[in-house]
Amino acid sequence: MSAIRPLGRVVRGALTFLRRDKKAAAGSIILFILLVITAFPSWFAPDDPAAEIYKPGVGLSLSHLLGTTSFGQDVFSQLIVGTRQSVLIALIVGFFCTVLSVGIGITAAYSGGLVDDTLSLFTDVVLVIPTFPLIIVITAYLKNASFWLIVFVLVVTGWSYGARQLRVQALSLRNRDYLLAAKARGESRWYVIAVELIPPMTSLIVANFLGAALYAVLAASALQFVGLGNINTESWGTMLYWAQNNEALATGLPLWALAPGIAIAVLGSALALLNYAFDEVSNPALRPVSAKALKKVGA
């Protein structure tokens, strides 16, 4: 009973949030649809995406919603099946980046002193070294890097921005009375961090997860587009790679090259819209105001 009530409250809170905030609602609906496609691609894809069984280079029609590639594959099926890899990269990299950011950012802020100085310096250095060239260099040596290697590289290069933000917020909370009270009660370090320090930071942590997920989607598709990573898997990035290498744009098959980019952008905008909505939760000043309300205040 007692375990059910908070869950109900969380769900109800989330629903009111979505009803009030159009950006968050749009983002969640898109994300939900993409998750369904990720879980059950065969419900949507008419064909085997790799099968080269059709007339090559056909434009859009009812039997081929987005036409075919110059190899005679169905573009729409490729798009549907490719959803899985991008969504999984987003979720997995987002998750591990967030774990690292929370771990390093909060340890730095909570410990203070030399630990903070060292961790902050480390975070800042990782932050300023341009990520994408570094990823290119690493994957150039790895050759046809597997899914998990790409995830690893993206996590190693993607956690620092969040760690920095979380450290700043944790620092501002560190000396609040309720935290000092918990320490004075003799609560353990982990209790104070897990129960007192992290809950008020939830919206920033979620925003960081979404930011890291967006970064992962864009970076992974860019890597696949330039041919780093495994070019024989089904993903939006590899679709772009094959389209570019077969001059899809110049040979009158723009849909082959443009559709996967739009798909990436749809997933990316869903994450970005949610991210923006969570920003507004943690900073109420940013919430949209109507012109009417402004006039009332006289601003």
Add this chain to the structure above:
Amino acid sequence: MRFLVRRLGFLLVALWAALTVNFFIPRLMPGNPAESMMATFRGRINPSALNALEAAFGINKHQSLISAYFQYVNNTLHGNLGISISYFPIPVSTMIMKALPWSLGLVGVSTVLGFILGTSLGAIAAWRRGGSLDSVLPPTFIVISAFPYFWVGLLSIWLFALTLKWFPILGGYNETATPMWNWAFIGDVLQHAVLPAFTILITSIGGWILTMRNNMITVVAEDYVKMARAKGLKPRRILWQYAGRNAMLPNLTGFAMSLGFVISGAILVEYVFNYPGLGFMLLQAVQNEDYPLMQALFLLITVAVLLAIFVSDIVTAVLDPRTRIRS
């Protein structure tokens, strides 16, 4: 002054970290892929150049890691970056100097332009809170920021170069022309730069607009802005000289932090447009397995970003007296 010393210290630490990462990456890779590359060099170049490459890539088994490291650092600091494989026997540094002006021109100009335009638009949007600019810009650019840079490049090639034929498709200048300083050639270069510059501008500007708008909203509520209003100052003067100046400070720090992202995007834009800059050269070096060129380019891009960050730190210190005193 202390602020500057601290930032200079950070610059040096970051430079050292980049140098060290660059040294260790090829050594940490499974099966040292550089080894097969080195085989092509043996007997073709003089022993001291070969020795320098061996130190850089960890081939020479007789040399200790530490002495290889110091030899590599010493070589790099003296601008001795090795010899390119794909353009053998041209030194890597010569190749880089060829590509550098193109990147500085294209990426430098469009990044700074994006920052100035985006910051101004963000300030105006927040100033007229709830106005048409304020309701259109943020959602538009949230969506645009989710588009992959390179894809925006592909789209503009398809639309403006292939379909409408307004601009040339690829390259930095017309291949049949010889590079020289006359108006015809400069015009040709500018024409080739329009589409890639537009792509970088459109994809990077959203970040500046959104952060500037958000800073500005906080600053406009401050007492000194109300005071300025009460004094009856012209709104334009309050917007730029009171609120805008202060709201811009976090954006300048943000500029430093986001520069890496912009450079990453610019690499891909150069690649899509076959633009003869550093990013295009980096990806070509990757495809040709030209490891010395690839690593030198990584290092150079990193150094450029770090220097730009240092400059924006100095500008922040000049604009904001608080940073000079507090730290």
